[in-house]
Amino acid sequence: MDLDFTTEQNTFRESVSRFLTNECPFDKVRQLEESAQGYAPDLWPKMADLGWFGMSFPEAYGGFGGEFMFTVILQEEIGRACFPSPFFSTVIQCGLTILAGGTEEQKKDLLGKIFDGSLIMALAQYEEEASYLPTGIRMRAVAQGDRVVLNGTKMFVMDANIAHKLIVVARADPGITLFLVEAKAPGITCSKMPTIGMDNCCRVIFEDVRISQKEVLGQPGKGWEVLEKMAPKATVAKAAEMVGGCKGAIDLTVRYAKEREQYGKPIGSYQAIQHFMANMALAYETGWSYLYKVASMIDADEDFSVEASVLKSAMDENAKFISERACHIHGGIGTAREADIGLFFRRAKAFSTLMGDTDYHDNKVAEALLKGLPDLT
Amino acid sequence: MDFKLTEEQRALKLAFEDFFREEMKQAPETTGGLEALLASEESWKFHRTLGKKLGEKGWLSRPWPKAYGGCDAPIVEQQLFNEVRAKYRAPGVDPWGVEMFAPTVLIGGTEEQKKRILPPIAKGEVHYCQGWSEPNAGSDLASVRATAFKAGDYYIVNGQKIWTTGAHFADHIFLLLRTDSSSRRNAGLSVFYCQKDLPGIEVRPIQYMNGKHVYNEIFFTDVKIPEANRIGQEGEGWGLTRETMNFERSGIGYFAGAKTVLAELVRYVKNTERDGKALSENPLVRQRLAKLYRDIELGIALSYMGAWTQHKGNAMRAVTMASMAKVYGTELNQRLATAATEAMGLYGQLEQSDWAPMGGSMIDAFQMAIGMNIAAGSSEIQRNLIAWVGLMLPRTK
Numbered sequence: 001m002d003l004d005f006t007t008e009q010n011t012f013r014e015s016v017s018r019f020l021t022n023e024c025p026f027d028k029v030r031q032l033e034e035s036a037q038g039y040a041p042d043l044w045p046k047m048a049d050l051g052w053f054g055m056s057f058p059e060a061y062g063g064f065g066g067e068f069m070f071t072v073i074l075q076e077e078i079g080r081a082c083f084p085s086p087f088f089s090t091v092i093q094c095g096l097t098i099l100a101g102g103t104e105e106q107k108k109d110l111l112g113k114i115f116d117g118s119l120i121m122a123l124a125q126y127e128e129e130a131s132y133l134p135t136g137i138r139m140r141a142v143a144q145g146d147r148v149v150l151n152g153t154k155m156f157v158m159d160a161n162i163a164h165k166l167i168v169v170a171r172a173d174p175g176i177t178l179f180l181v182e183a184k185a186p187g188i189t190c191s192k193m194p195t196i197g198m199d200n201c202c203r204v205i206f207e208d209v210r211i212s213q214k215e216v217l218g219q220p221g222k223g224w225e226v227l228e229k230m231a232p233k234a235t236v237a238k239a240a241e242m243v244g245g246c247k248g249a250i251d252l253t254v255r256y257a258k259e260r261e262q263y264g265k266p267i268g269s270y271q272a273i274q275h276f277m278a279n280m281a282l283a284y285e286t287g288w289s290y291l292y293k294v295a296s297m298i299d300a301d302e303d304f305s306v307e308a309s310v311l312k313s314a315m316d317e318n319a320k321f322i323s324e325r326a327c328h329i330h331g332g333i334g335t336a337r338e339a340d341i342g343l344f345f346r347r348a349k350a351f352s353t354l355m356g357d358t359d360y361h362d363n364k365v366a367e368a369l370l371k372g373l374p375d376l377t
Numbered sequence: 378m379d380f381k382l383t384e385e386q387r388a389l390k391l392a393f394e395d396f397f398r399e400e401m402k403q404a405p406e407t408t409g410g411l412e413a414l415l416a417s418e419e420s421w422k423f424h425r426t427l428g429k430k431l432g433e434k435g436w437l438s439r440p441w442p443k444a445y446g447g448c449d450a451p452i453v454e455q456q457l458f459n460e461v462r463a464k465y466r467a468p469g470v471d472p473w474g475v476e477m478f479a480p481t482v483l484i485g486g487t488e489e490q491k492k493r494i495l496p497p498i499a500k501g502e503v504h505y506c507q508g509w510s511e512p513n514a515g516s517d518l519a520s521v522r523a524t525a526f527k528a529g530d531y532y533i534v535n536g537q538k539i540w541t542t543g544a545h546f547a548d549h550i551f552l553l554l555r556t557d558s559s560s561r562r563n564a565g566l567s568v569f570y571c572q573k574d575l576p577g578i579e580v581r582p583i584q585y586m587n588g589k590h591v592y593n594e595i596f597f598t599d600v601k602i603p604e605a606n607r608i609g610q611e612g613e614g615w616g617l618t619r620e621t622m623n624f625e626r627s628g629i630g631y632f633a634g635a636k637t638v639l640a641e642l643v644r645y646v647k648n649t650e651r652d653g654k655a656l657s658e659n660p661l662v663r664q665r666l667a668k669l670y671r672d673i674e675l676g677i678a679l680s681y682m683g684a685w686t687q688h689k690g691n692a693m694r695a696v697t698m699a700s701m702a703k704v705y706g707t708e709l710n711q712r713l714a715t716a717a718t719e720a721m722g723l724y725g726q727l728e729q730s731d732w733a734p735m736g737g738s739m740i741d742a743f744q745m746a747i748g749m750n751i752a753a754g755s756s757e758i759q760r761n762l763i764a765w766v767g768l769m770l771p772r773t774k
């Protein structure tokens with residue numbers, strides 16, 4: 001057991017944090033959110049140059065072969081800075097999906113382009129029912145000669161508006177299959193959905209979209225298995241972003257509570273405020289500790305699927321509690337669009353719905369618990 | 378960062394496991410909490426017997442310096458020991474002697490005192506109780522009024538202590554007393570210990586709300602305590618007492634113990650039918666279980682992180698993490714007992730009886746949880762510390 005970060009990990013965290021603070025202060029975050037593109041095209045290649053995208057991917061595909069811990073650190077810092085980018089959709093969701101299920105050729109080709117920043121991707125999974133389960137996939141892919149025709153509507157597709165390529169989850173003859181589709185292919189209409197997180201969630205309508213049979217990601221019929229391989233890691237990465245968000249919200253609130261005076265004293269000297277903030281700090285500290293326990297399980301190649309659910313459920317609740325109180329402690333200004341603290345509040349809600357919400361993960365944990373966990377017999 | 382145990386640590390954990398698994402086969406029927414230790418003569422006897430065995434193995438004094446019978450065990454190893462012991466809900470470690478008074482003596486005692494006081498604690502031969510609280514000094518401990526005035530090489534002690542857990546069984550008591558009659562608050566306090574059966578000491582039982590005899594009040598009338606039993610300088614007892622408070626370890630026990638209880642609860646809901654199906658099929662019950670498991674898991678990670686921080690000598694952060702583990706752990710046990718008794722429905726109100734599910738342990742835990750949220754610094758006091766020390770928020774008096 002060694003619960004210190006390595007020098008390399010610390011240096012990496014510092015460099016990420018420096019980059020984000022310099023390149024994207026909260027004012028800029030708000031500008032980016034409001035923009036049609038929802039991200040900073042000028043920063044994206046810089047991030048690629050810093051080696052962030054291939055950080056935790058195998059060297060065989062052009063990655064750096066680093067531990068997943070690095071991605072966790074990166075996500076935590078991204079969360080702390082509320083930094084908007086297609087990193088999660090492209091590198092985490094699509095990158096890990098390709099790594100888990102792509103053919104050797106697809107891995108070499110697509111991952112390489114993701115790592116050098118030239119390819120932005122989006123995962124088109126959820127539909128109108130907004131279910132996290134395989135039963136939620138209704139979209140059909142029908143073979144017609146050497147082509148496949150896609151018809152249906154995908155919802156909450158993050159970054160579809162800026163993506164070059166989509167991974168589309170659809171029902172085909174042998175079962176749920178993943179298809180690689182050009183985002184601008186004829187028959188596709190994309191429009192943004194006004195989510196609270198302003199994270200480029202899109203509705204994507206497919207009308208007789210024709211693609212080649214070769215555009216299957218990995219094996220036909222194995223789509224859901226591949227998604228399930230990607231999901232726990234992506235869940236941990238999303239939770240890491242939420243942990244960072246909690247830290248960011250607490251830091252802003254501590255600063256504010258020391259500066260803002262009422263009745264002649266800083267509001268942070270009042271016990272009602274102090275106790276809420278103690279609870280916030282405690283919630284953060286538990287989530288943070290557990291995040292790194294799970295991250296080290298991933299790097300030790302242990303089964304962490306239950307832990308990923310435990311973590312996400314915890315972070316959904318912690319982020320909700322912390323961001324809500326953080327806004328409240330800011331008083332009136334905390335409710336204004338211009339307030340930085342609102343960035344955290346809005347993201348906490350948005351993120352709690354991604355990669356499975358609290359009920360979904362609690363249910364997974366309950367199932368595992370009732371089936372019998374090794375340390376609970 | 379790496380949470381994985383080394384081979385050595387794993388082997389150590391297995392040795393602890395083997396020991397407690399074997400020993401607990403002889404345990405009297407107890408619920409494993411503080412009250413179980415004191416529940417009966419029989420359980421107290423088992424606690425002492427197990428304590429002696431732990432003493433023989435040197436496991437009570439592992440974290441102490443080698444010079445005083447310890448082996449300088451890193452705190453992570455102590456954490457493993459506490460985790461396994463809590464998992465088996467095993468007694469055997471005197472929380473006051475081993476975990477509070479001995480470390481205090483190590484810091485503030487003279488060489489002679491260390492040689493005299495520590496070995497019997499390490500061997501599990503003597504048991505202590507903690508004489509801090511008074512009727513008018515609880516959270517505000519610095520306002521204690523019981524006095525110790527010097528008369529030759531003795532101090533004459535007068536006053537009252539209250540809520541003294543286990544005083545009816547303990548051999549010794551450690552005390553925070555006022556040695557300067559003109560002093561106020563934290564100036565003029567000193568730390569002492571004495572045998573509990575000295576002339577002039579009277580112990581009166583107070584019943585806990587569940588009817589059990591857990592704590593007591595103690596009256597001191599002209600009790601003579603030798604000067605040699607004062608730890609540290611006269612008048613400097615407050616600083617030393619603050620150190621003692623920090624020895625409440627990282628709190629892994631709250632969480633590992635809770636896990637064992639949760640496992641029992643899982644068995645209970647699987648084997649209990651209502652409405653023609655097992656309780657474990659009820660979505661509300663399932664959700665509660667999941668959230669409890671989640672909170673326990675997070676608590677364990679927190680307490681490891683806290684122990685590590687202590688190990689690294691980051692004192693301020695360690696104090697904060699200890700307060701966090703205390704408030705989170707005790708409140709979690711309260712949630713656990715509440716959830717369990719609620720899942721039991723009407724049966725959840727039964728105290729020990731043949732009808733009571735899980736041997737009535739959950740209704741006991743339900744009542745004890747209130748006390749645990751108050752003892753050793755209430756949740757409010759812990760939150761104050763987190764805010765002041767952890768977040769550096771301004772402190773107003």
Ligand SMILES: Cc1cc2nc3c(=O)[nH]c(=O)nc-3n(C[C@H](O)[C@H](O)[C@H](O)COP(=O)(O)OP(=O)(O)OC[C@H]3O[C@@H](n4cnc5c(N)ncnc54)[C@H](O)[C@@H]3O)c2cc1C
Binds near residue numbers: 543
């Ligand atoms: C089961 C149990 C075992 C115990 N064992 C021992 C023992 O072995 N030895 C011993 O010496 N003592 C023992 N105690 C006593 C314990 O340390 C005190 O009860 C505790 O410190 C609280 O003091 P009090 O009871 O006087 O409550 P008070 O201090 O009067 O507190 C009453 C309420 O006011 C709140 N409060 C007090 N001050 C503040 C503040 N500054 N800010 C906000 N809220 C505040 C408290 O949180 C509490 O809710 C035990 C208590 C219990 C319940």
